[in-house]
Amino acid sequence: MAWLPRILVTPLVGASIDQWGVRRVSVVADLVKLAGCLYVAQSLVTMPSALTVTLCAGLLNGLVAIGNAQSLIAYEKMIALVSCDVDRDVNMLCRIDQLAMILGPLLGFIVYGTSATTLLVVAACLYAVNAGCYYFSHSVPSNAISREATVSIPAVSSLRLIWLTPLLVSSVIVALGNNAFDGLVEASAVSLIDRAMQLPIQYFAFVDICAGVCGVAATLLYPRLSSSMSPLRLFTWAAVFTSVASASMILSQTFLPGFLTLYALNIAGKVFMGNFCRSLRIRLVPVGRLARVSSLIVLMNQSVLPLVGMALYLFGEPPGRLSAMMLAALSVTVLGAWLIRSQMHPLLTSEAKIVPPS
16 A cells, blocks of 8 residues: 555656646645645544554555655755755755654654654644745746646656666666665564564664664765765775675674664765765756656665565564575675676776766
8 A cells, every 4th residue: 555656656746846846746745745644643533443544554654755755856856957066965965864864753752652643743734834845935946847748657768768877777776775675674673672672662763763863974974075085986985884784784683782883884874875876866867857767766766665575574574584685685785886886987987978868
């Protein structure tokens, strides 16, 4: 239930941003999420059945995930339209995203003790504020809007652009490995908190909070490192750092403090890698097609998550099997990083200009 809306709607969101502009789509998206939160909150008041709660939670989860992807895609579009320093603004976007990984779970940890309905109402109020900011802010740039155009899903042309640009394909491979590893890490940490430490469900938020703190710290360190070495070298060192931290995590699944510390360091390395891949995408894809291409890339990047969930359901969560799956995900990340380096190095040494296929 959570994934069906993503598959159907995420590409449409990207096409809508390219055709109707960031402001309109962002306001509508926030209002839709607001309505979804209020609807589920109202449903909980009437004491629904367990099946109804499960369906509502799945649909709301998919709706919020689509909205989060829309927000990131909209910010990428704004960076491509008006940014004078893409790397700086991409890092700022990542900092905002990582900060949300701290504030969101922390707010949930504080408010969850009251009721789930209160938490949903608080989320609805935040969506209302965000929609108002998009609607009234003069800093939201305008992109070309076709008044007579109808929104379609231009999957063929966008997929062609992705597949004919090897660097974009390699960045998708990196994201697939990272997302699979992160999904397995959260399952492992939750299992450790639940079974070994027997803490309440609120403490599951510690996984995201630890990651968010280290992610924000990494975005503060990023400008200093990027000024002292080339982007490709920084990406390479980040890939090595992430691989070492990830491999160490696989060996420390029974010790929660060490596990969370290594996960936080792992996230720091992925911040550098993610900044590089996002900047690369903004530079490679024509701005008029950026949102629709990014929406497909986001969908492909996250497509591994339901497979991870299915694997955990079928094979369970014993440490040995989790370790094997985490090692496989790490191998995919290393493969993607190696491909990016091998594809970028000749371009840099020959000082060739990267031109995406038309």
